[in-house]
Amino acid sequence: MLLIDKYKPVSTSEIFGQDKAIAELKKHIISKKPVIILGKSGTGKTSSVYALANEMNYEIVESNSSNIRNKDGIINFLGSASLQQSLFYNGKLILIDEVDGIAGNADRGGVSAITEIIKKSPFPVILTCNDNQSKNFSSLKKLCKIINFEPPSYNVLFEFLKDISTKENLGIKEDLLKSLAIKSNGDARAALLDLEFFRYGDFSDTSFLLRDTTHELSNVLRVLFKSKNVRAISEVFDSLQEDLDEINLWVDENCPKEYSGEDLASCFDSLSKADVFNGRIIKRQYYRFLVYRRIFMSLGVGLAKKEKKIGQVDYSRSSRILKMWIWNNKNLRKKSISEKIGKVIHASNKKTFKEFIFYKHLLNDKSFINELELNEDEIEWINKN
Amino acid sequence: MESSTWVERYRPRNFEDFKGQIEIIKRIRAFVEHKNVPNMLFAGPAGVGKTSVSLIIAKELYGENWRENFLELNASDDRGIDVVRNTIKDFARTKSIGDAPFKIILLDESDSLTRDAQQALRRTMEQYSNSCRFILSANYSSRILGPIQSRCSVFRFKPLNKEEIREIITNIAKHEKLRVDEKAVDALFELCGGDVRRLGNILQSCASVEKHITSELIYKVASYADPKEVKDILNLAVKGEFIKSRDLLLNVMLRDGLSGIDMIKQIQKEIWNLQVDDVKKLFMTEKCGDIEFRMVEGSDEFLQMEALIASFCKK
Numbered sequence: 001m002l003l004i005d006k007y008k009p010v011s012t013s014e015i016f017g018q019d020k021a022i023a024e025l026k027k028h029i030i031s032k033k034p035v036i037i038l039g040k041s042g043t044g045k046t047s048s049v050y051a052l053a054n055e056m057n058y059e060i061v062e063s064n065s066s067n068i069r070n071k072d073g074i075i076n077f078l079g080s081a082s083l084q085q086s087l088f089y090n091g092k093l094i095l096i097d098e099v100d101g102i103a104g105n106a107d108r109g110g111v112s113a114i115t116e117i118i119k120k121s122p123f124p125v126i127l128t129c130n131d132n133q134s135k136n137f138s139s140l141k142k143l144c145k146i147i148n149f150e151p152p153s154y155n156v157l158f159e160f161l162k163d164i165s166t167k168e169n170l171g172i173k174e175d176l177l178k179s180l181a182i183k184s185n186g187d188a189r190a191a192l193l194d195l196e197f198f199r200y201g202d203f204s205d206t207s208f209l210l211r212d213t214t215h216e217l218s219n220v221l222r223v224l225f226k227s228k229n230v231r232a233i234s235e236v237f238d239s240l241q242e243d244l245d246e247i248n249l250w251v252d253e254n255c256p257k258e259y260s261g262e263d264l265a266s267c268f269d270s271l272s273k274a275d276v277f278n279g280r281i282i283k284r285q286y287y288r289f290l291v292y293r294r295i296f297m298s299l300g301v302g303l304a305k306k307e308k309k310i311g312q313v314d315y316s317r318s319s320r321i322l323k324m325w326i327w328n329n330k331n332l333r334k335k336s337i338s339e340k341i342g343k344v345i346h347a348s349n350k351k352t353f354k355e356f357i358f359y360k361h362l363l364n365d366k367s368f369i370n371e372l373e374l375n376e377d378e379i380e381w382i383n384k385n
Numbered sequence: 386m387e388s389s390t391w392v393e394r395y396r397p398r399n400f401e402d403f404k405g406q407i408e409i410i411k412r413i414r415a416f417v418e419h420k421n422v423p424n425m426l427f428a429g430p431a432g433v434g435k436t437s438v439s440l441i442i443a444k445e446l447y448g449e450n451w452r453e454n455f456l457e458l459n460a461s462d463d464r465g466i467d468v469v470r471n472t473i474k475d476f477a478r479t480k481s482i483g484d485a486p487f488k489i490i491l492l493d494e495s496d497s498l499t500r501d502a503q504q505a506l507r508r509t510m511e512q513y514s515n516s517c518r519f520i521l522s523a524n525y526s527s528r529i530l531g532p533i534q535s536r537c538s539v540f541r542f543k544p545l546n547k548e549e550i551r552e553i554i555t556n557i558a559k560h561e562k563l564r565v566d567e568k569a570v571d572a573l574f575e576l577c578g579g580d581v582r583r584l585g586n587i588l589q590s591c592a593s594v595e596k597h598i599t600s601e602l603i604y605k606v607a608s609y610a611d612p613k614e615v616k617d618i619l620n621l622a623v624k625g626e627f628i629k630s631r632d633l634l635l636n637v638m639l640r641d642g643l644s645g646i647d648m649i650k651q652i653q654k655e656i657w658n659l660q661v662d663d664v665k666k667l668f669m670t671e672k673c674g675d676i677e678f679r680m681v682e683g684s685d686e687f688l689q690m691e692a693l694i695a696s697f698c699k700k
Contacts, residue, residue, distance in 0.1 A: 252688055256627045264627060265692075265699040272679055272692035279683035320635065320687065327639035339462075345392045346436045347582065348461040348494055353642045357609045358586035359390070361593045368389035 017152035039149025042187030071109030100134035151186025237298035270300025333381035428526035429542025432580030496528035544579025645686030
């Protein structure tokens with residue numbers, strides 16, 4: 001049994017970080033108001049509906065992207081079900097999952113059929129949706145109450161993974177759990193899937209999950225840093241399926257181990273140029289610049305050396321993201337105080353954070369603390385610093 | 386209640402108290418007297434009165450209960466399209482409270498709004514022009530989309546001149562019982578330019594040390610805000626210790642919340658205090674300029690900073 005199945009929430013108490021949204025959802029089910037749940041994948045939208053139905057003893061009739069969802073498809077599937085009373089349950093729920101997945105052409109008439117069902121069904125109708133920019137969302141949202149499912153923070157995900165790792169006796173180091181939590185980007189399902197890799201592995205080597213791409217990436221880096229053959233460099237670089245931003249982080253982390261002095265400067269000069277093209281791509285959405293970004297990242301880096309360095313080097317993952325996360329946590333209180341100072345003096349949090357030193361001496365002053373309405377945690381932080 | 390911060394305590398409460406920006410104040414007073422304020426864009430550097438003028442407008446128009454009809458948002462903290470779609474729209478579309486003809490939204494540092502957010506703002510400004518007026522403030526008006534500029538009266542705020550700065554210092558000194566040396570006034574003007582917020586902060590920090598304000602004290606206190614490690618970062622780089630230099634750099638940037646541009650400013654100043662020959666200093670300065678330019682165009686500030694210190698490592 002996969003971890004995602006084993007830890008699939010059965011009751012709403014097992015879904016973390018969504019208490020408010022779930023309470024609201026429940027209220028609307030009881031009052032039979034149509035609802036659209038909006039949130040990224042893995043935030044617990046569908047699970048919450050099932051858990052609630054389970055707790056309230058409701059039957060669920062579900063349609064998701066795997067069904068054909070043109071007009072006839074929806075009416076056939078949901079139409080009759082949406083009118084008949086349930087025999088064995090307290091009530092019935094119509095769940096239309098992933099409404100942004102209803103395709104324009106293939107599912108012609110699907111959205112208007114859903115509109116009909118929302119209007120006519122005597123049972124509560126619940127829609128879920130990932131993308132608030134989708135056309136279907138904007139046409140359906142007018143009929144429904146919108147409930148937002150925010151992705152949980154890294155901290156919450158980390159605790160969740162730690163909990164499961166302990167229950168399963170996986171013995172995974174905290175650092176790795178942290179980076180899994182960061183990598184998942186708020187998606188609990190993805191985090192749990194990643195954890196799956198560690199269940200049957202040997203944990204003396206903690207880079208198990210990442211070994212595959214690490215291995216591949218290491219080979220590419222080796223060619224990049226050791227070869228001066230233009231063809232070899234381009235071929236190897238093009239064969240790599242990784243995202244360019246990820247490769248960029250790897251080259252950035254490891255080039256100082258291979259290059260020094262003028263070579264290192266020239267290597268970073270190429271990376272810097274590649275980054276300028278990337279910035280232009282982002283700002284102007286002009287994707288032809290990708291060609292130049294790739295060339296500077298591959299050949300620019302490869303041809304930066306006069307001589308290759310002899311000897312094997314172990315390449316490592318960039319520590320930058322982890323450091324950002326750590327500092328972010330360390331600065332949590334300072335940030336929240338800066339925010340309150342910003343409110344009082346009409347300046348941005350960023351500015352007050354940077355100029356914190358000018359306000360720090362005032363924080364010994366009771367009246368300033370009252371003016372800012374600091375809470376206990378923040379006052380404790382001040383006393384410690 | 387009087388604020389503990391001098392920046393707030395001495396913020397002008399009405400048009401009479403306002404220092405500087407004489408022409409702008411004249412125009413805006415006329416708008417306010419006719420109770421008809423257009424959408425406005427206030428462009429100009431930090432601390433020259435953009436926010437203060439906005440607050441005065443709200444107080445003059447709405448009196449005691451100005452907060453009910455006035456929403457202040459800082460775009461550098463919430464810069465995405467959601468703010469425009471949710472917070473701003475919700476405030477704009479409801480009726481103003483009392484007999485106020487319209488509400489006002491102050492969008493501070495609006496040049497940091499994303500392009501998408503600005504696009505969304507453009508429609509909102511039009512749709513709700515009956516019930517709500519916008520004041521956008523920005524350091525660089527060039528970063529505000531043309532269509533938005535065309536929907537605003539644009540006012541260019543100038544840094545305060547030395548006489549205006551002196552008046553402000555004299556006023557604070559009188560109320561706070563400070564003795565401020567003439568040289569200290571020069572020092573404050575040199576360090577703050579025409580930025581009154583910075584002026585208030587530095588002066589208050591000085592006064593917490595001593596009531597007699599000298600230029601030495603001012604230089605000392607002003608340097609508190611600069612990270613002490615810049616010198617070490619540069620020395621490590623010049624010695625060829627790239628990895629140590631970049632680790633320190635990343636830690637300082639993350640610890641103090643500094644952007645790449647903040648950091649490059651500090652480095653560019655510190656270069657001239659290093660123990661290297663002058664030709665190299667000039668070369669390093671040129672590199673700062675190059676990298677600052679690339680940073681504005683590029684996407685990864687930290688990588689650009691690394692490129693800078695790598696260029697210093699080279700013999």
